[in-house]
Amino acid sequence: MDRLKDQVLIVTGGAHGIGRAYCEGLAAEGARIVVADIDGNGADAVAAALGEAGHDALAVAADVSQPESTENMARAAMERFGRIDGLVNNAAIYQRPAVTRGPFEEIPLDEWDRLMAVNLRGVFLSCRAVVPHMKEQGSGKIVNISSGTVFNGSAQMLHYVTSKAGVIGLTRALARELGDYNINVNAVAPGLTVSMDEHDEEKEIRFQTRMQARSLKRLETPQDLVGAVLFLCSSDSDFMTGQTMVVDGGAQMH
Ligand SMILES: NC(=O)c1ccc[n+]([C@@H]2O[C@H](COP(=O)([O-])OP(=O)(O)OC[C@H]3O[C@@H](n4cnc5c(N)ncnc54)[C@H](O)[C@@H]3O)[C@@H](O)[C@H]2O)c1
Incomplete structure (x- = not known):
């Protein structure tokens, strides 16, 4: 299948989980x-x-919160491939490293700042x-990549949800700025997705609870998200910009 034939796409946070x-x-x-991570x-x-499977891929070590690092990421892509057709802003502080869950007053200030620097400034810097x-x-x-937690108003991780709401605002405003250049800017908001190998009991309860809130009552896997991202990277979405696709088995009807 060749829906993205020869397109050069950067995936931030591509080393693990859903990004992979x-x-x-x-x-x-x-x-x-x-693959930038x-x-x-x-x-x-x-x-x-990817190379062993017959694909063309380049790895770049990049911290998306740092401007020199995102500039280097773009430079490396240009040097190797001579063009950049797409950017999937997936890197975030969520599980690796794990976000602190708990009452909002207890969020450590340095974690708030670091999370905003990666989840929000990182998107801005990678786009820039x-x-x-x-x-x-x-x-x-x-x-x-935003999150269904924005539409759910999920409690106990205020910094994460706030950063992902920011991603939607950034998507909309940047779509307006870049339309004249034929650059589409869209977002995907996944639901709670099984993207780690290890599971503890607390996580298991969260997964089961979320599953019951869905129209399609099953666990969400990374594979469930690939189609939406593929669509938004392909010419099939050429007349779509500033939008957020919620992919969560019908938990939120947005
Ligand atoms: N898993 C879920 O349930 C879920 C739900 C909604 C949204 N999301 C979003 O989907 C995306 C992927 O989720 P995941 O579960 O695979 O997350 P994850 O935490 O497992 O993976 C995040 C990836 O980003 C990388 N990363 C972290 N900080 C970085 C930085 N400063 N610079 C570059 N790379 C960095 C990590 O090394 C890792 O490879 C994230 O944006 C997350 O917020 C996940």
């Missing part, structure tokens, strides 16, 4: 993938596995590094 599934799913449609070894491993190349090409697709 995006890398694999987009590569399977013919895309050349830049703060875990450089993890990114190397994913790029190597990549957009000049897209403008020059006259096209581009940006897909920002």
